[in-house]
Amino acid sequence: MYLVVKRVIDFILSLAALVVLSPVFLVLAVWIKLDSSGPVFFKQKRVGKGKAFFQILKFRTMRTDTPSDMPTHLLGDPEAFITKSGKFLRKTSLDELPQIINILKGEMAIIGPRPALWNQDDLVAERDKYGANDVLPGLSGWAQINGRDELPIPIKAKLDGDYVERMxxxxxxxxxxxxxxxxxxxxxxxxGGTGVIEKAKKEVER
Structure with a gap:
């Protein structure tokens, strides 16, 4: 029953947010265009509910020559690809705002596990253990407020599973x-810091 209520709440809140934040969208779009060449929005294939794929929307924060479909932490030097406006957008998480559209379309929820990249098989497999692939991915979630980029994949997946149980x-x-x-x-x-806590521990052990 709550899943139905949750979807109604998500739709109403995301529609209201899109209307209220439209001036912010406009300002950020102009800044992105003036800062670097390329589109305002960045689209990427992600894993949705039931492991179905969808195109997630973000404000573009990286140069257009950045390797596609690669998690930021796998880039040799992520900072070299991030634009000036992108650095601010990523730090403040404003680059995630266009996902309001994904929520309106029913591809995402406001709260839920963050959608994995289509090729992040390790994360998807870990989430399968906890049923975290059976709910709509979210704009933010339990794992996001308990470590975010610092979390190694097994811990992130376990937190996503905890969310599903406590939803x-x-x-x-x-x-x-x-x-x-x-x-x-x-x-x-x-x-470039997924699993930073785990990596730091390994460095200390060496």
């Missing part, structure tokens, strides 16, 4: 408030 209006509100706090503090945002 409710109360828990979604908790995740939403936690997201706002994390964004304001830029918690867990590490360019």
């Amino acid at each position: 409710s209006l109360t828990f979604d509100v908790k995740c939403f408030i936690g997201t706002i706090t994390s964004v304001l503090r830029s918690d867990g945002v590490v360019e």
Whole structure:
């Protein structure tokens, strides 16, 4: 029953957000175009509910010659590809705003596991263990406010599974408030840093 209520809430809130934030969309679009050549939006194939693919939308934050379909942490020097406007957009998470459109279309939810890249088989496989591929991916989620880019894949998948088990209006509100706090503090945002905590431990052990 809550899944139906959740979808109605997501639709209403995302529609309202799109209307209210339209001036912000316009300003950011102009800045992106003036900052570097290329489209305003970035589209990428992601894994949705039931492991079906969809095209996620973001404001473009990297140069157009950046290798496609590659997680940022696998790039040799991620900073070299990020534009000036992109650095700000990524730090503030404003690059994620166009996903409001994905929410309106029913491809995503406001809160849920972050959608994996189509080729992130390791993350998808880990999420299968917890049923985290059986719900709509989210703009933000439980894993996002508990480490984000710093989390190694097994821990991220386990947190996604915890979300599925605890999913409710109360828990979604908790995740939403936690997201706002994390964004304001830029918690867990590490360019090229997926699994940073785990990597740091290995460095110490050497």
